[in-house]
Amino acid sequence: MFEQLGLIGCGLMGGSFALALKRAKLVKRVVGYSKSPSTTERARQLGVIDVAAPSALLAVSGSDLVLLAVPVVASEATFKAIRHGISSDTLVMDVGSTKGDVIEAARNGLQDQFAHFVPAHPIAGKEVSGIEHAEASLYTGRKVVLTPVKATLRSNVQRASQIWSGIGAHVVTMAPEEHDGAFAAVSHLPHLLAFAYINALIAQPQGDQFLRLAGPGFRDFSRIAAGDPVMWRDVLLANREQVLLQSQAFRKALLDLEALMTAVDAQALEHSIAAASKARTAWQPNTDAPQDS
Amino acid sequence: MFEQLGLIGCGLMGGSFALALKRAKLVKRVVGYSKSPSTTERARQLGVIDVAAPSALLAVSGSDLVLLAVPVVASEATFKAIRHGISSDTLVMDVGSTKGDVIEAARNGLQDQFAHFVPAHPIAGKEVSGIEHAEASLYTGRKVVLTPVKATLRSNVQRASQIWSGIGAHVVTMAPEEHDGAFAAVSHLPHLLAFAYINALIAQPQGDQFLRLAGPGFRDFSRIAAGDPVMWRDVLLANREQVLLQSQAFRKALLDLEALMTAVDAQALEHSIAAASKARTAWQPNTDAPQDS
Numbered sequence: 001m002f003e004q005l006g007l008i009g010c011g012l013m014g015g016s017f018a019l020a021l022k023r024a025k026l027v028k029r030v031v032g033y034s035k036s037p038s039t040t041e042r043a044r045q046l047g048v049i050d051v052a053a054p055s056a057l058l059a060v061s062g063s064d065l066v067l068l069a070v071p072v073v074a075s076e077a078t079f080k081a082i083r084h085g086i087s088s089d090t091l092v093m094d095v096g097s098t099k100g101d102v103i104e105a106a107r108n109g110l111q112d113q114f115a116h117f118v119p120a121h122p123i124a125g126k127e128v129s130g131i132e133h134a135e136a137s138l139y140t141g142r143k144v145v146l147t148p149v150k151a152t153l154r155s156n157v158q159r160a161s162q163i164w165s166g167i168g169a170h171v172v173t174m175a176p177e178e179h180d181g182a183f184a185a186v187s188h189l190p191h192l193l194a195f196a197y198i199n200a201l202i203a204q205p206q207g208d209q210f211l212r213l214a215g216p217g218f219r220d221f222s223r224i225a226a227g228d229p230v231m232w233r234d235v236l237l238a239n240r241e242q243v244l245l246q247s248q249a250f251r252k253a254l255l256d257l258e259a260l261m262t263a264v265d266a267q268a269l270e271h272s273i274a275a276a277s278k279a280r281t282a283w284q285p286n287t288d289a290p291q292d293s
Numbered sequence: 294m295f296e297q298l299g300l301i302g303c304g305l306m307g308g309s310f311a312l313a314l315k316r317a318k319l320v321k322r323v324v325g326y327s328k329s330p331s332t333t334e335r336a337r338q339l340g341v342i343d344v345a346a347p348s349a350l351l352a353v354s355g356s357d358l359v360l361l362a363v364p365v366v367a368s369e370a371t372f373k374a375i376r377h378g379i380s381s382d383t384l385v386m387d388v389g390s391t392k393g394d395v396i397e398a399a400r401n402g403l404q405d406q407f408a409h410f411v412p413a414h415p416i417a418g419k420e421v422s423g424i425e426h427a428e429a430s431l432y433t434g435r436k437v438v439l440t441p442v443k444a445t446l447r448s449n450v451q452r453a454s455q456i457w458s459g460i461g462a463h464v465v466t467m468a469p470e471e472h473d474g475a476f477a478a479v480s481h482l483p484h485l486l487a488f489a490y491i492n493a494l495i496a497q498p499q500g501d502q503f504l505r506l507a508g509p510g511f512r513d514f515s516r517i518a519a520g521d522p523v524m525w526r527d528v529l530l531a532n533r534e535q536v537l538l539q540s541q542a543f544r545k546a547l548l549d550l551e552a553l554m555t556a557v558d559a560q561a562l563e564h565s566i567a568a569a570s571k572a573r574t575a576w577q578p579n580t581d582a583p584q585d586s
Contacts, residue, residue, distance in 0.1 A: 261529055
């Protein structure tokens, strides 16, 4: 049980975390801060936070648990702003989709308090954002990846793991580089491909006409192209090296399939599609129980 | 009201059509034929068809409505086999995802009976196939594209339109080339990309590990990669020219995004993602009411 959660960034991710902790009775009080005072006030009105703080530092002061749920590019400035509010028993976490860059920002921003920070990436979200869409169950049954480094306090990693487990999430621990490579492959690249796909469609004169004929396959395949442009700009730039490597590998696989089509090599084409189909059919969400910590 | 539906191919698509016609009381009797006698028998046991025919020709004889729901590559042989069972009041349709090649197969196979054939593509399906998954509502609320050509009997186009409307589908009419271009863009290319994406993943040593971390974005984006390899091999080959054109356009859009990432051009990258996000957010399934016929 924590005395006080200091929530920096009262949006979908942060608000859902606060609601989940409250529901699980893991926190007594939530003090929130958002860059926009009207957002903070709205979060208070909705009961997501109990107290609206006028600054990030004041939200952190007296909090034994701090969650940064701000755009990844705002990380370093936010860490700097809260550094002096961190005490010996404070656990600081984030919710960013990329970890290498946030850890770098934390090193620079938190400096001698860096050991208190446990990098966290809950694999959850919605196509909509904002405090209005926050819900206590957003993280239930979802994976949360923790990427502690050498300097991270072991006791804080343990506490972080307990909190996420306590709100129903499955905790996985890995190295930051490993995380960023894996998420380039299973999340960032699919988003890049979905954006490119829609851009290629709408660049064609008949694009609108094509879109009117699209069915359920299109709907699911392209859903992630509706993601937030600022957030995805930041993710793709923060993890660009890994994403570009994955994109290259993808283009190679695409050219291989194109070559089989051009050659009308039915057997090899079927073989290649069958490999993909088999792997995708075998895939199950949340089957990594042995990896859970 | 039709006297008799001759169903060639008792699978998901054909079986669902038979069930839908029965539910809407648009047909008195369904005579079915599948290449495998056990499938035909199963369809009869499930009540999808009333009578099991020992050949395609016998299923068609005496039927005023015929639906070919066979793999696209089997079209020409099937048309040939049923040609002599077609009478002056028979309406023949198919359910293929590509139209140019099926029309060609019908010309060759049906010869002087070609005018009876109304090419149809219902935009519906499931990741699973087989008669066991057939359901009367598969086509409800879905689009069906009819692609008649000059030689097609106008009266049959009208009857075809009425049947599909009668089972709750939205009928759209267009030229075969227009159809094949549009579906290369909104269906065949996404499948090709999803297959290539999974292939690129599993070709990596850490592929399995990556897959265990995949979340809901991956789930939806890659769902269509689980499609039937034989069917998609045939679709991609049948429509390969259009699909290859769309794939080229896609690769250009992908390289454009990659270039913005490499240059760390945050503004242009956001702009490009925003265009895709806006278009995808604005997209609504089944909003083409003005196109319905």
